[in-house]
Amino acid sequence: MRSLVLGAAGMLGTDLVAECTRRGWETVGLDLADIDLTVPTQVQKLKDRDWGSFDWVFNCAAYTAVDKAEEETALAQRLNGIVPGMLASLFADMKWRLVHISTDFVFDGGATRPYREDDPPNPQSSYGRSKLLGEKLVLQSNPDALVCRTAWLYGPHGKSFPRTMAAAWSAGKPLRVVADQTGSPTCTLDLARVLCDLAALGPAGGLYHTAGPEEMTWHAFALRSVHTYALANGLDRPVDIEPITTADWPTPAKRPAYSVLDTTKVASLGIEAMRPVDASLADFFTLLGTP
Ligand SMILES: NC(=O)c1ccc[n+]([C@@H]2O[C@H](COP(=O)([O-])OP(=O)(O)OC[C@H]3O[C@@H](n4cnc5c(N)ncnc54)[C@H](OP(=O)(O)O)[C@@H]3O)[C@@H](O)[C@H]2O)c1
Numbered sequence: 276m277r278s279l280v281l282g283a284a285g286m287l288g289t290d291l292v293a294e295c296t297r298r299g300w301e302t303v304g305l306d307l308a309d310i311d312l313t314v315p316t317q318v319q320k321l322k323d324r325d326w327g328s329f330d331w332v333f334n335c336a337a338y339t340a341v342d343k344a345e346e347e348t349a350l351a352q353r354l355n356g357i358v359p360g361m362l363a364s365l366f367a368d369m370k371w372r373l374v375h376i377s378t379d380f381v382f383d384g385g386a387t388r389p390y391r392e393d394d395p396p397n398p399q400s401s402y403g404r405s406k407l408l409g410e411k412l413v414l415q416s417n418p419d420a421l422v423c424r425t426a427w428l429y430g431p432h433g434k435s436f437p438r439t440m441a442a443a444w445s446a447g448k449p450l451r452v453v454a455d456q457t458g459s460p461t462c463t464l465d466l467a468r469v470l471c472d473l474a475a476l477g478p479a480g481g482l483y484h485t486a487g488p489e490e491m492t493w494h495a496f497a498l499r500s501v502h503t504y505a506l507a508n509g510l511d512r513p514v515d516i517e518p519i520t521t522a523d524w525p526t527p528a529k530r531p532a533y534s535v536l537d538t539t540k541v542a543s544l545g546i547e548a549m550r551p552v553d554a555s556l557a558d559f560f561t562l563l564g565t566p
Pocket residue numbers: 281282283284285286287288306307310311312313334335336337338339354376377378379406425426427428429433
């Protein structure tokens with residue numbers, strides 16, 4: 276198997292390159308320093324350079340600054356919407372299959388049960404709208420592509436919520452975390468495994484939900500994160516995190532109140548579910564070291 280990872284230096288991309296390599300797949304990883312995907316002449320390098328052909332391309336490159344996207348709307352639409360569509364069309368021509376990563380933020384959060392792939396999206400933020408545009412353009416120009424929605428990512432190679440919580444708790448800072456938004460925390464180590472399992476299987480193109488197996492609020496996730504960190508480091512101090520509401524913590528971008536992803540479709544392909552949050556968090560903190 277030969278694979279190409281775009282966004283290879285990002286939080287997910289780094290673990291994906293490692294997972295592909297661990298499986299013995301010949302893997303090329305590229306990031307902004309190699310190719311700016313918003314520049315068409317640079318994108319041409321993907322087919323002109325002497326890398327040979329690929330069985331799978333994983334597109335993890337994205338504009339991921341959710342709040343900043345409210346102002347930088349055009350840039351977010353370009354990198355998360357237009358560019359994935361152009362890449363999907365190029366890879367369809369090259370006969371390289373594509374896994375494109377999308378988000379739970381395409382949903383409005385009004386559901387009362389986990390979102391399935393065929394539930395209607397209704398993004399509430401500029402970032403969510405840009406990612407939804409990407410989903411649509413990718414599948415329009417390349418129906419064989421797998422568009423994998425994921426959520427609440429954390430991994431050892433980037434800034435993440437559990438890392439921020441552990442660092443703040445270690446520093447003795449008071450912690451206040453929203454308790455009225457519920458989602459699916461997902462470890463990039465587990466997601467990389469599931470994305471590679473999907474590629475190895477090669478199912479039909481379309482939407483797939485690839486997220487962690489447990490639903491919880493940010494407040495519950497903060498508690499689980501700090502407890503796991505404390506346990507891993509033999510620290511025996513009380514963990515006191517004040518639950519607050521979204522209204523107490525206003526942000527430029529609106530987040531869905533409920534964006535849990537139903538992963539039944541991927542499970543029905545025989546792909547093993549991701550690990551429970553505590554097991555993934557323990558692994559995450561071991562690899563991270565000092566937060
Ligand atoms: N993080 C989450 O909680 C979350 C949740 C749901 C879905 N997702 C999706 O999951 C995917 C991976 O997210 P992530 O958190 O791993 O993202 P990330 O760490 O921000 O990685 C994205 C990578 O893309 C690169 N990039 C930015 N602009 C580029 C350009 N013009 N050309 C080429 N590369 C460019 C970035 O480089 P620079 O760092 O140098 O800009 C970065 O290395 C994204 O599609 C994201 O939308 C993320």
